[in-house]
Structures are given as C-alpha cells and as structure tokens.
Amino acid sequence: MEAKRCSVNMRWAWYCLLTTLLFISMSVQAQTLRLTSGEYAPFITQTVPDGGPITEIVMQAAQEADIAVSLGYFPWHQSMNLAQTGEWDGTIGWAYTQERANNFIYSDPIYTESVGFFYLTEREFDWQSPQDLDGFAIGVTKGFIDVKTLTELQKSGVDVKIQEFFDEKSKIDALLAQQIDLALGNIDVLKRVIAQEVAPSQKQNVAHHPRPIRITPLYVLFSRQTKQSYDQAERFNKALRRLKADGRYQMIWSHFRHAHYNH
Numbered sequence: 001m002e003a004k005r006c007s008v009n010m011r012w013a014w015y016c017l018l019t020t021l022l023f024i025s026m027s028v029q030a031q032t033l034r035l036t037s038g039e040y041a042p043f044i045t046q047t048v049p050d051g052g053p054i055t056e057i058v059m060q061a062a063q064e065a066d067i068a069v070s071l072g073y074f075p076w077h078q079s080m081n082l083a084q085t086g087e088w089d090g091t092i093g094w095a096y097t098q099e100r101a102n103n104f105i106y107s108d109p110i111y112t113e114s115v116g117f118f119y120l121t122e123r124e125f126d127w128q129s130p131q132d133l134d135g136f137a138i139g140v141t142k143g144f145i146d147v148k149t150l151t152e153l154q155k156s157g158v159d160v161k162i163q164e165f166f167d168e169k170s171k172i173d174a175l176l177a178q179q180i181d182l183a184l185g186n187i188d189v190l191k192r193v194i195a196q197e198v199a200p201s202q203k204q205n206v207a208h209h210p211r212p213i214r215i216t217p218l219y220v221l222f223s224r225q226t227k228q229s230y231d232q233a234e235r236f237n238k239a240l241r242r243l244k245a246d247g248r249y250q251m252i253w254s255h256f257r258h259a260h261y262n263h
Contacts (some may be wrong), residue, residue, distance in 0.1 A: 001119045005223050006040070007027060008110070020067075021027075022191065024110070028034055028244045031066075031067060031068060031228065031231055031232075032067075032068040032069070032070055033062060033067050033068065033069045033070070033088045033089050033090065033236075034069075034070045034072065034087065034088045034090075035058070035069060035070070035071055035072070035083075035089060035090050035091060035092050035220070036071075036072050036074055036078075036079035036080075036083050036088045036090070036091040036092070037055070037071060037072070037073055037074075037079055037091060037092040037093060037108035038074060038075060038079050038080050038093075038167075039073065039167060040054070040093060040168070040186070040197075041050075041165040041188055041189065041192055041193075041207025042110065042188070042189070042192050042256075042260055043093075043186075043188070044092065044093055045075070045191065047072055051071070052123070053111075053252050053253055053256040054093060054110055054111050055071070055092070055250055056252050057110050057111075057240075057243070057249060058092055058110065058220060058245060060248065061236055061240040061243055062236060062239070062241035063231075063236065063244075064240075064242060064243060065235040065236050065239035067232055067235060067236065067252060071092075073087060074150075074201040075142070075143075075166045075167070076141055076142065076144065076166075076167075077142045077143030079091050079164075080143050081095050083104070083221060083223045084103050084223065084225075084234065085105070085223075085225065086223050086226050087221055088223070089219050089222065089226045089228075089229060089232070090104070090222040090223050090226075090229065091104075091220070091221050091223075092110075092220050092221075093110075093218050093219075093220075094145075094218060094219055095144075095145040095169070095216045095217070095218055095219075095223050096216075096217070097145060097148065100221065101192050102128075102224075103223070103224055103225075104221035104222060104223060104224060105221070105222040105224060105229055105230060105233040106159070106219045106220075106221060106222075106233075107219045107220035107221070107222070107233060107236055107240065108219070108237045108240050108241065109215075109217035109218065109219060110218055110219060110220060111156065111184045111217070111218045112215060112216065112218070112242070113188075113215070113216055113218055114186070114188075114212045114214075114215050114218050115146065115186055115187065115212055115213055115214050115215075115216065116185075116187050116208050116209055116210070116212040116213060117138075117183070117185065117208065117209045117213065118171075118172070118175060118182065118183040118184075118185070118190055118194075118206055118209075119175070119181065119185055119206070119207060119208075119209065120175065120176070120178070120205055120206060120207075121184075121204065121205055121206065122205070124208060125181075125182070126183070126209070127151045127209065127211065130153050130156070130158050131158060133153065133158055133160050133182075134159050134160070134168065135159055135160075136160055136161070136181040136182050137160075137161040137163060137179075137180045137182070138150060138160055138161065138162060138163070138180060138182045138183075138184050139163050139165055139170075139171040139174050139179075139180040139182065139183045140162060140163070140164055140171070140183065140184050140185070140186065140262075141162075141165055141167070141168065141171065141185065142144050142165060142166055143165070145214075145216070145244070146184050146213075147162065147164060149213065150162050150184075151252045156161070163179070163180050168185055168186075168189055168190060168193050169193050169197055171183040171185060171190070172190060172193050172194060172197075172206065174204065175206065176198070176202055184213065187208055187212070190208065190256060191208070193244065194206050205223075210219060214236075218234065222236075236240070
C-alpha cells in the first residue's frame, strides 16, 4: 500500500513539474515581441550583424526589459499592415500620426530623421516654401508619412504629383531615369543608396537640397490588437530611458558614426 501511495505521489509530482514547465514555456512565448520592419540602411538593415543602430537600440532596450524579440523584414507598407492587424505585435521606425496612434501605442523616440529632396544636378532646384514645389513629380516610399504630407499639399492647392515606390533604391533609379523630378526621403539613407548602389558614372548626377521638409522623431509602434502590448510598451520605454540615462544609447550612435563616416 505504501509503495502504491509513493507511486501515485511520484506521478503527481511529475505532473506538477511538467505543468509548471509548460506554463513557463507558454509565458516566455507570450512575452516574445514580434516586430516588423523594412530595409532602411544604414539605420535598419539585414546586411550587418547588429542590424544597424536603430535595430541595435531596440534590441538592447528589449533585452534590458527582459523581452525576447523576433524581427521580420517586409516592404514598409506591409510591415505596417501586419502590425496594425495584430498579426505581428508591432513595427519599428515610424513617425507619429493621429491615425496611427488610434491603432498603436508609441514608444519613446528611438531616432530623429532629417528628410529632404534629391534632384538631378542638370536641373536647377530650390525651394523655400511649399508653393515652390508646384508642378513637380515627387517620389516617396509607399506607406511613409511623406505620402500624407504631399497629399495635404495637394489639398492646399499645390500641384505636386505623387509617385509611390516600395523601397529607397527605386526612388533614386526613377530620378536618374527622369521618371520623377524629385526623390523625397531620409537624407542619410538616400545618400547611402547613391554611394553604394548607383553606378560611379551617375553618382555626381544627383544632389540633395540642404533644406529638409521635416525633422521627425521615429518610434517603435506596439499594436493595440495585442493583449501584452500595453505591458511591453511600458517596460520597453522604461528600459529605453535607462539606456539614454546611462549613456548606452549615445554609445551606440557614437560607434555607428565612427564606423560609418570615418573609414
């Protein structure tokens, strides 16, 4: 009888242990933050081990917050759609709009970008006010806030023609082919495209205007469709603030600038 009771107790102990391990496994899985992004070299990219400085900041903040992260790279408009529907938990590298705020919880800023116009040097271009853009065909990335910016210009009476592209390289290719008059984008990102992906004989044919159309903070967006987003966003923000407070955030940018601009 004693042996039988011992056997029952052992089975119960094993059951409790397996149940506990399963619960822990499910909890860890539930805490994994699945984030989408797009190629935005040199800041977000699959071509370097650390993923670029924005990716590195996100990963370090998540690690500090004890949140596992899984990244998926898609065309930018698809990255937004996957996160907005809750198929993925969030998305990296977006500016603020009220429409997005209805669907997402915003992190603290992770980076501030400067966005401007690129043009062919054979054509003189200057702009000081939105009216100076009248009549220009402008290339923008599909899904980016710049589409909204130019659409609002159209509504105000400025005759800009908007052409959307799936990636940054396509905008520069269209500019070189004279399919558009201006390419609008992150100045550093488009300068990298020109330096590394444009034929040497064509590099000098493209210039950028020093006046940015916007200087905008970018964020991580946590989908409101995902139950754990509120908790994860709060933990992520606290961790990001610690990175900024103790200098780790600044160190990531310092290392990036040294490696990227001093070789």
